[in-house]
Amino acid sequence: MKKLLTLTASCAVLTLTAHSGANAQSIDYATMQELFGEPVTTSATGKPQRASEVPVTMEILTQEDIRRSGAVDLAEVLRKVNGVNVLQTSTQGYDISVRGYNQPLSQRMLVLVNGRQVYLDHYGFTAWSTIPVQLEEIQQIEVVKGPNTALFGFNAVSGVINIVTHNPLYNDESSAGVTVGTQDFRKAHFIQSMKLNDKLGVRVSAGIRRADAMEGDRNETTALFETDGTYSIKDPEQEQINLDALYQLTNKSQLRVELSGSNAQQGDYNILSGFFDSSYETKSAKATYEADTSWGLIKANVYKNYLDWDNNQDADKLDNEVFVAQLSATKELNPKHTVRAGLEYRKNEVTSEGNSSVLQNTGAEISYEVYAASGMWNWKINDKLSWTNALRVDHLQLEREGQFAGGAASGYTNNDFDQNSTEISYNSGLVYQASDVDTLRLSTARGLEVPSLIEFGIDLDLRGAGLAYFTGNPRLEPVVVTNYELAWDRNLDFIDNGLFRSALFYQSSEDVKTIGANVTATGIAETLNIGDSDTIGLELALKGDFQENWNWGLGYIYQYISDDLRNENAQGILNVGKEYEESTPQHQVKFNLGYTSGPWEADALAYYLSGTQPYASTTNTTSTTGYGDVDSYVGFNGRVAYNFDDGVTVAVHGTNIQSADTQTSPGPDIERRLFVSLSKKF
Numbered sequence: 001m002k003k004l005l006t007l008t009a010s011c012a013v014l015t016l017t018a019h020s021g022a023n024a025q026s027i028d029y030a031t032m033q034e035l036f037g038e039p040v041t042t043s044a045t046g047k048p049q050r051a052s053e054v055p056v057t058m059e060i061l062t063q064e065d066i067r068r069s070g071a072v073d074l075a076e077v078l079r080k081v082n083g084v085n086v087l088q089t090s091t092q093g094y095d096i097s098v099r100g101y102n103q104p105l106s107q108r109m110l111v112l113v114n115g116r117q118v119y120l121d122h123y124g125f126t127a128w129s130t131i132p133v134q135l136e137e138i139q140q141i142e143v144v145k146g147p148n149t150a151l152f153g154f155n156a157v158s159g160v161i162n163i164v165t166h167n168p169l170y171n172d173e174s175s176a177g178v179t180v181g182t183q184d185f186r187k188a189h190f191i192q193s194m195k196l197n198d199k200l201g202v203r204v205s206a207g208i209r210r211a212d213a214m215e216g217d218r219n220e221t222t223a224l225f226e227t228d229g230t231y232s233i234k235d236p237e238q239e240q241i242n243l244d245a246l247y248q249l250t251n252k253s254q255l256r257v258e259l260s261g262s263n264a265q266q267g268d269y270n271i272l273s274g275f276f277d278s279s280y281e282t283k284s285a286k287a288t289y290e291a292d293t294s295w296g297l298i299k300a301n302v303y304k305n306y307l308d309w310d311n312n313q314d315a316d317k318l319d320n321e322v323f324v325a326q327l328s329a330t331k332e333l334n335p336k337h338t339v340r341a342g343l344e345y346r347k348n349e350v351t352s353e354g355n356s357s358v359l360q361n362t363g364a365e366i367s368y369e370v371y372a373a374s375g376m377w378n379w380k381i382n383d384k385l386s387w388t389n390a391l392r393v394d395h396l397q398l399e400r401e402g403q404f405a406g407g408a409a410s411g412y413t414n415n416d417f418d419q420n421s422t423e424i425s426y427n428s429g430l431v432y433q434a435s436d437v438d439t440l441r442l443s444t445a446r447g448l449e450v451p452s453l454i455e456f457g458i459d460l461d462l463r464g465a466g467l468a469y470f471t472g473n474p475r476l477e478p479v480v481v482t483n484y485e486l487a488w489d490r491n492l493d494f495i496d497n498g499l500f501r502s503a504l505f506y507q508s509s510e511d512v513k514t515i516g517a518n519v520t521a522t523g524i525a526e527t528l529n530i531g532d533s534d535t536i537g538l539e540l541a542l543k544g545d546f547q548e549n550w551n552w553g554l555g556y557i558y559q560y561i562s563d564d565l566r567n568e569n570a571q572g573i574l575n576v577g578k579e580y581e582e583s584t585p586q587h588q589v590k591f592n593l594g595y596t597s598g599p600w601e602a603d604a605l606a607y608y609l610s611g612t613q614p615y616a617s618t619t620n621t622t623s624t625t626g627y628g629d630v631d632s633y634v635g636f637n638g639r640v641a642y643n644f645d646d647g648v649t650v651a652v653h654g655t656n657i658q659s660a661d662t663q664t665s666p667g668p669d670i671e672r673r674l675f676v677s678l679s680k681k682f
Helices: 002-016 029-036 063-069 074-078 453-457
Strands: 057-062 084-088 094-098 109-113 138-145 159-165 175-181 185-195 200-210 237-250 253-269 275-293 296-310 317-334 337-352 365-380 385-401 419-433 438-449 459-461 469-471 479-492 496-517 524-546 550-565 587-597 600-609 615-617 625-627 633-643 648-655 673-681
Touching: 029 138, 057 063, 063 074, 063 138, 063 600, 063 633, 074 084, 074 094, 074 138, 094 109, 094 138, 094 159, 337 453, 365 453, 453 496, 496 550
Parallel strands: 109 159, 469 524
Antiparallel strands: 057 138, 084 094, 138 159, 175 185, 175 673, 185 200, 200 237, 237 253, 253 275, 275 296, 296 317, 317 337, 337 365, 365 385, 385 419, 419 438, 438 479, 459 469, 479 496, 496 524, 524 550, 550 587, 587 600, 600 633, 615 625, 633 648, 648 673
16 A cells, blocks of 8 residues: 555656646547548547647558458458567457567557557457447547657557547447458457437447368368367357447546457467367456546546357366456647546456366466556647656556466465565657648657466476476566657548558567577476567658549558567477467568549559468477468459448458468468448438
8 A cells, every 4th residue: 555655646747736627528430530631649648639739650551451451350450550470379369469589479559449458468468359339330440650658558568459439429420331351351340329319329239250271281280170080169159249438427528338248269379378178267357437527538437348258178278357446537738738637456366166287276366456547748849849758657466376287396475475566667759840740759668568366377287298397487577668759640642632641660579578488308388588679670662542532552661670589499498389480471561452433442452471480389290389381472462342322331352362261370260251242321
């Protein structure tokens, strides 16, 4: 309690300086975008800013971008963004990172829906099929590049993906649609918005999806096969439901309540990089209160996430509960200075359900509490120059209850899990409007990849199968990611709506962590920090319009990663999935082209990735680990649609159109998928 009071007092210093009001209403993004001619965001500093003014490298996908992508998955929508790495490992299994460092169960990304984290906290990754929103109810997707823990919160390591849905009080978005396609694909959605009166708006949405599992090259793992050679992974399934209600309490205060749930079943890599069948059941409840007061914009956010996870192996089941309470105050002191102060409490716990491979013994529980305080200062130095600084302090308290699967073999007792740690993260960014057409950004940041509860406390005894005893490490250090970046944007007069964007960045990751390291003579594999990794990269992008009907965009990223990690040939280290230097493509190119003529729309996305050698664990009889060669490859997504006057749209679209199957990872080959969609707005 003393630590919490100390953090509260330090955070209150900024808040107590506030003395004048600010507009506290949640903004109407669609109206603001129309007014300023570009997307508007509040996520970086807490106040409305045009995308070109934010102190971070951010790209915003609008509802039109989402609709015209032709994607049936959130991940395929994000594939368009330059610098975003999309790894598809099964029909609906994806992993996403920003600027490399992608791997199965990628842990470096903060993913939010209206401020609620939707990545799964037991291992810190995002199962994209579990996000309980329909593509048609998304207002915009904000993609923030680089570590932004101090500005955006817990786990914002390599980037942030902030999904903003339509405001139920301001936006009357209702629709229904069906999609059918190859691989027996079937999907349906329904969205109903209701403005019950001038003060209350409600939106209800639901979706369901079915498809066949991929049939591609499955030589990497015999876990995919029955003894007769037939494919054993279950067909993927997905169901989602969401309720979003906003009530205008007074002229200066609002209350928003969101309830959601999802079920998903799919092929996934597990935490030891083996490919298995997984199922997820998620539930969430969230309440947000905003008020315009003399202290500034006060925002209180409380939510709870539930996860039931089953690896569809008899031993692999767990429950994960996350409770988060956040309080912030954003104050415009005068036209030049805006400050924000925040407090956060987080409780994260994992409990075994049966003979779990995470905790092994029924009733065993590992948990931590986090107390955090943060402050932000945005200084508009003059009409051309602004400077934003943010600082966050996290204090974590870890504990564990229950027996160990291997008894004393782990080398730990529950008392060893009584650990405390305090970490600092920061962001600092200068934005300089060098001319009417040139914007420069110079920034540095320090972000934290806090160990997950599985990494702290995995308790898996496989010695009976001739393998190892896997144990967590309560003394595991967080990965510290530091980023330095120079970005330049230029509006181009000689291209209609032309924009050139570039960014040069250097990033270091200290104390990279992994499960299954340092296999000893007694067969114990412990979670450890195993070294460092550095990367340097260059992003270039160009976009514009052509002859009124056409729009286009071209993006390129070069990235070189240098790992300084202990490897599997030294001291028995098994760096599961952590060979970033080998698994990140050095070159990526993306080109999109769009055409509009009356009711007709046509869009295409082509992308190229250079070859990699990603790590994967297998279960065949000849090898248990390996590095698979993935050659460079090209992908092509496309959509053609006709919009009728009554709000009906018919579309033909597809992904990986160029090939019947393409190897993009050591997992199953990615197949060509073709779809026909019918939707109606009402």
